[in-house]
């Protein structure tokens with residue numbers, strides 16, 4: 001079993017990155033895979049999704065980017081019934097940290113370096129990235145073995161994901177990464193099958209992504225229960241264990257588990 005690092009990236013806000021990060025992490029941990037989530041977004045969405053109290057700045061992701069970094073500060077999601085899952089929580093101050101990073105020598109490689117001392121040797125680390133494509137996302141690309149791209153089934157998000165793929169290509173080349181992180185695939189998110197337009201976009205995705213060699217995973221359906229579950233700091237699996245949307249994560253989870261073997 002090896003260490004897989006998955007960066008969840010999209011160049012749009014609110015497309016379901018953090019929801020995907022949290023639910024994927026839950027599924028992996030449930031399958032006994034040692035799993036970590038690193039929240040790289042100053043909006044700290046993972047705190048809400050995991051029901052964790054905010055952390056002090058020095059115990060947050062910001063600490064990773066400091067020169068005086070000594071150790072990882074990890075929280076175990078307290079109310080979840082899974083073991084094997086740890087979260088490195090973010091802090092609002094990430095926006096300032098990002099500015100400092102931009103002027104640091106080799107500022108894009110810091111997370112890559114820190115992950116070498118992450119206390120999981122074998123398993124999966126999920127990087128929940130901010131929507132703005134800057135040096136934090138470049139750090140995530142440099143640290144990742146794989147990249148996962150959630151998209152909403154509307155023009156802005158679909159076009160944005162094609163541009164994102166171009167940007168990733170440029171970053172991968174600029175940073176001269178060896179090995180380069182692979183595009184694991186796109187995950188259509190917040191999918192409402194009752195909307196003809198969304199159905200049509202979903203059908204068209206292979207025409208767009210297959211020529212680029214990018215895999216399309218099963219869509220995650222639109223359900224208000226995702227937001228309701230996060231209101232309790234729980235994954236849907238624990239909030240509504242029989243909810244059909246839980247099935248939507250299965251294939252992706254299996255694929256990731258295969259990578260760890």
Ligand SMILES: Nc1ncnc2c1ncn2[C@@H]1O[C@H](COP(=O)(O)OP(=O)(O)OP(=O)(O)O)[C@@H](O)[C@H]1O
Nearest residue numbers: 013014015016017018019131190221222223226227
């Ligand atoms: N499958 C879904 N069905 C319905 N609502 C969803 C679904 N996935 C996410 N949401 C809701 O959409 C909103 C945005 O989701 P989320 O925070 O995961 O997106 P994000 O891409 O991480 O956003 P940001 O860029 O702001 O960090 C949240 O209110 C969340 O509950």
Ligand SMILES: [Mg+2]
Nearest residue numbers: 017018041045
């Ligand atoms: Mg988010």
